[in-house]
Amino acid sequence: METIFTVNNLWMMVSIFLVFIMHLGFATLESGLTRSKNTINILFKNVMVVAIGLLTYTFIGFNMMYPGAEFAGGFFGFSGFGLHLPENGLTSAYNIGYTYWTDFLFQAMFAATAATIVSGAVAERIKLNSFLLFSVIYIGLVYPVTGMWKWGGGFLDTLGFYDFAGSTLVHSVGGWAALMAVIMLGPRIGKYNGSSRAIEGHNIPLAVLGVFLLWFGWFGFNGGSVLSADPGTVSLVLVTTSLAAAAGALSSFFTSYAIFKSYDITMVLNGILAGLVGITAGADLMSVTDAILIGLIAGVLIVLAVIALDKLKLDDPVGAIAVHLVIGIWGTLAVGIFGAKAGWSQFGHQFIGVLAVGLFCITTSFIILIIIKKTIGLRVSEEEEIEGLDIHEHGMNAYPDFRTNEH
Amino acid sequence: METIFTVNNLWMMVSIFLVFIMHLGFATLESGLTRSKNTINILFKNVMVVAIGLLTYTFIGFNMMYPGAEFAGGFFGFSGFGLHLPENGLTSAYNIGYTYWTDFLFQAMFAATAATIVSGAVAERIKLNSFLLFSVIYIGLVYPVTGMWKWGGGFLDTLGFYDFAGSTLVHSVGGWAALMAVIMLGPRIGKYNGSSRAIEGHNIPLAVLGVFLLWFGWFGFNGGSVLSADPGTVSLVLVTTSLAAAAGALSSFFTSYAIFKSYDITMVLNGILAGLVGITAGADLMSVTDAILIGLIAGVLIVLAVIALDKLKLDDPVGAIAVHLVIGIWGTLAVGIFGAKAGWSQFGHQFIGVLAVGLFCITTSFIILIIIKKTIGLRVSEEEEIEGLDIHEHGMNAYPDFRTNEH
Amino acid sequence: METIFTVNNLWMMVSIFLVFIMHLGFATLESGLTRSKNTINILFKNVMVVAIGLLTYTFIGFNMMYPGAEFAGGFFGFSGFGLHLPENGLTSAYNIGYTYWTDFLFQAMFAATAATIVSGAVAERIKLNSFLLFSVIYIGLVYPVTGMWKWGGGFLDTLGFYDFAGSTLVHSVGGWAALMAVIMLGPRIGKYNGSSRAIEGHNIPLAVLGVFLLWFGWFGFNGGSVLSADPGTVSLVLVTTSLAAAAGALSSFFTSYAIFKSYDITMVLNGILAGLVGITAGADLMSVTDAILIGLIAGVLIVLAVIALDKLKLDDPVGAIAVHLVIGIWGTLAVGIFGAKAGWSQFGHQFIGVLAVGLFCITTSFIILIIIKKTIGLRVSEEEEIEGLDIHEHGMNAYPDFRTNEH
Amino acid sequence: MKKIEAIIRRSKYREVKDELHKVGVNFFTYWDVTGIGNEKQGHVYRGVTFNTSDIQRRFLSIVVNDDFEQITIDTILKIAHTGHIGDGKIFVSDINEAYRIRTGEKGGETLK
Amino acid sequence: MKKIEAIIRRSKYREVKDELHKVGVNFFTYWDVTGIGNEKQGHVYRGVTFNTSDIQRRFLSIVVNDDFEQITIDTILKIAHTGHIGDGKIFVSDINEAYRIRTGEKGGETLK
Amino acid sequence: MKKIEAIIRRSKYREVKDELHKVGVNFFTYWDVTGIGNEKQGHVYRGVTFNTSDIQRRFLSIVVNDDFEQITIDTILKIAHTGHIGDGKIFVSDINEAYRIRTGEKGGETLK
């Protein structure tokens, strides 16, 4: 009896490591797709967000997101500050899949992800302090609330909304905040003078490294969301996850080639992420064919979304809004279209979930951002932006030995 | 009873992740050892090959390589398109070591490796489309056939040929195609004008990253090939794998120092890979001393092979032919020389295996390549090659912020 | 019964992979924080150290560090050269947590770490040969001796000294040698002409990659040190490890901002490592609050230590002495201050442990280094140092395609 | 023909380029250099704070016919100007001859 | 003494170097620059297609004695030529004096 | 005004800079270049040993008033000297005019 508990817990711990390494994936992807003069800044944000995520989640987040039956309401719950090992927290009586500590750490690793998503979208122009402050509040207070609505047993759960590993609860939550922040910050200087200008990322190998690491990490993100090592479910989830990613790569390849007559590697990288985000909401419900279809559609959508957002002059250097918000929505709705739960009523539930979370995130992130803007300000000075955040906020260069060629 | 199944399956899933990350290892190694003007191109190929490998293996490869008893012949078998979960596919009745999904995904991750090996050898001059087309056919149709000969229960298996994790079935299969492609493509412009010229790789840290990740991944490649979490066998395999790699590093270090009076890091990196490829065929059969000897010899051979191939004017930018083909053969034969199965008759079986697979791969890759050459062409134009594939095929630079110094 | 053995062994194997990847973390961190003209040199050292560590530990180290009851003395033990599978070495009779092979490999991966720590501190001026020779002797003979004092059942163990995963036995052992080597080598040319000059690291993304990988690896370093997959203990260890790292990031962030009014990413990276080294000695004894406190203090200490060492003109390019020695001592003493074993008597034991290991390491590393200095020499020529070790010792550039801007 | 070499702030490059185009100077060559001058820049690295006078700048080399000399100089003086220390310098020298490799032609025509 | 500055396609560099060696021009210095001129290059990045006139080129600075001026120019004109827009330019100016640091000697001898 | 262009070993840069400061030459611009000359450097890469004459060097461009010409040249000749092949060259040419962008002023004053 206890052996299976040990096995399950082992699996969850492996998933923790994989989700952890996603933060490195985000850090390298985001720094690769931005300019060298802002590299230290973006890496700094990504490093701090992990620390902030873990600590706020320890202090408050975990107990807001999983308040436990007696503290949970439909919309909000809280069982007190800090971590308190419950009786039986280390045995299968707590949960057949993991100990209390494993539970906490797996969820804490997820928490930081939401803010990391924002970090990419606002890159190259947001003030470091303002971003960190935003992250503390958003991870500490907003993320756990919507998380609780479904995973903590709140009203979306009661309703029948389904979100396996967080297309909505993690990716869209980050995506909505990214959207609001991008609107409030405005585009980078020079991005939309008349027509749209490309501001190329400075280090494509770093971006590729990031996407491979994210895929690698997603095995734990989705695989761990089974919450036990159950061979059938977990291995299915790994297959649907991988095939959706592969399909996303393929269709984004063809779509972007069809439109631009060029092999744009950043589109294929986004296509892979689109496949991954797309399958996340229903990774355990899909057949092989479903997974491939979801991935293929995600790969087409992502290319169109990147183009559309650019047309709308929403300047998102790494495509975070397209990947995490647009495809996060697609993945959530796909649960109503493909797989074991497909059907109009499920589609309805999914739609309501998207809407409810969207409204809440738009409102809260707007409020947080507007307060920051009015007080300490959101955006660096024009001089700082042109000369680079690294030299101004950090007094350093990311590559002091290289002769750069900044654009 | 079922718990051990869960454990085994967990181990196989971990192995999947490790083999997956080898693709990142290949991507960074290969891009590190080539020039910056072709970096996007090589990364693009490595990314797409993963997607292609997974999807062709889903569609056709898995059922050709493991057609199951009723469909298998000695030389060819096929049990139909697509994946079909067999009855009991999720329980230990399917296999004590893993579910059907785990089985598929582990094998699928291997599949893409063969084409990735080729990618390095043909770098900096092959047309992107031609390479992708070749990959689809080679992974889709050739790799599963030879794989079936042994692992799918075909004639080499019957014969007594042994190839634990694929020195021949994976590495040589890639290596033979690499050899044929290099012959048919010819060397890079400027490589052999009179004497051989060195065309240095543009980013050595990236190459080092690649080799560490490949070693990391090899724990799953070899360790997972035990096909269960059996403590004794798997841990022995990890030890032989690690010690062969370490021994390969050491002997390539001394060999290259003895010849060139210089500490050439690329030779040591190749030496590590040589140790790994060398042990792959018999990782479960070797003692500690055997493993070290195999690694030491592999490390010497690799240096000589790199020199010899260069003398033969076979231009292989990353040493793929030397590592995967020459050492793949060495590793396969070593099963007849060292370890539990050593002996003349086993050596004979190994020899036949090498020969049979070699002939088949040479023939098929030649046919595929010649058809591509005659139709859409294999090689980019001279102008494109000199100015770089990145700007011509992709319209991008990998490092737009850096002042380059191309050679 | 045997299933739990398989699970435990699986966990230990996963830990092996994680500890292995720490070597990549060290390689990238150290090369990122040094200059581009010495990049190949430092990578070369890091690659070779892994090979040397594994092979010397096979040949001699393992049997010195874990000689087994019949061969162990209080201060020294040795059970013969090479590896010899004991009877029952593959079953739970050997150990409930792992097979003999797993045991060896986990310990062997640790062994190389001590020398890798030195590698960073002596970077950019030590002769390659001299460093490699030093590593062979230090890993082969010194590391196993002090290791045996505690983990092999020697006098420190008898005394009651506690060092869970090696704040002292691994990190300080490396740190002391680093200190001695830095003293004997002297600072890099130009570092202390009058006032201290900053010699900036050439590739900050590489350094960030390194720290994330080290954190990732630390899950296995600490988690594996439980020596079984016990759900409660391991998951607690993962939580204390992560929170100490996060707390270290936070406090180093605030401390370095308070002192320098600047967001110095290298300080935050060192702060994370400080949190990790600090928690290592007592990761299984601490509560959540203890872990956070240990991390917070470590993060403050590291900033002060870096400044102090610089004031003392001890030139340590990557901060290895500060991280591994100073914080190694802090972590060891913290076992007497926080957590389950806190108390004056334990503090005394910890203190004696620090002292004993320190004296032994100082003495032995001094002797080894002085002999090397008198014979083959320790330091490269001035010309070589100024022009870079890469071109002189290796005849290569790490980045031949980039226009550099060396400082 | 004159060679006008301007060492400017990198952050001013784009504006200068656009304005040069407007006044009809469509051809030039640039690269990034390090300038040693009056300006200092504060750095911090691992606990060492320091001021460096090695500042990254952009070097523009513009060869023009004599009638374009003044407008080119005036444009740069106007646009690259911030008024803070470190705005850079312009140096003017003579060019004896210019050739266009594509056509082999030489003289002032090659600069148009 | 003359300074010959040639801005050429990077892809032509190796040929030019080899041919210069053949005609006896064994010493020069080069670096990579960005050229703004007639040539345009198509780029695509994340859905934005654009043409840039900022093209990477190689800048050769060759100081020669007067009797070598013509052969150097002719060689570059011949070898660096493709006939397509963007072949680059050659500019010639005077050098007053040259020194060889190794020996301290000055004058035309230092260029041999 | 004179332009002094010095191509020196990178390893000598720091000393040269310090000494120039001592003699009152506080302003200049530098960048890294590749020099083709007499010096050869041995390389090894994946089993191919080769000598390259493409050696990385530092290029200093110093514009000075005429009275500073000699001291600048002498300083570089003295400090950048090792006596081994490859110490580099100094080239001197005329500058017609200099402008300081910050103030718009021109002439010799801008170099002080």
Ligand SMILES: Nc1ncnc2c1ncn2[C@@H]1O[C@H](COP(=O)(O)OP(=O)(O)O)[C@@H](O)[C@H]1O
């Ligand atoms: N005499 C000179 N020779 C070459 N370059 C110079 C000279 N004087 C200034 N420069 C360049 O101009 C840049 C700006 O000069 P600086 O003295 O910092 O500012 P300002 O011109 O405003 O006084 C320097 O960084 C350097 O690149």
Ligand SMILES: Nc1ncnc2c1ncn2[C@@H]1O[C@H](COP(=O)(O)OP(=O)(O)O)[C@@H](O)[C@H]1O
């Ligand atoms: N007047 C100039 N001053 C400096 N560099 C120039 C000038 N004209 C051209 N160049 C350089 O020569 C390169 C080629 O010129 P371009 O106009 O593109 O082609 P073409 O010479 O064939 O008309 C440019 O990219 C630029 O680097």
Ligand SMILES: Nc1ncnc2c1ncn2[C@@H]1O[C@H](COP(=O)(O)OP(=O)(O)O)[C@@H](O)[C@H]1O
């Ligand atoms: N005629 C020249 N024109 C431009 N640069 C030159 C010339 N001659 C030498 N150089 C530069 O000077 C450097 C040193 O010259 P080299 O011939 O190697 O040594 P030495 O001056 O000691 O004979 C070369 O690498 C090159 O950059």
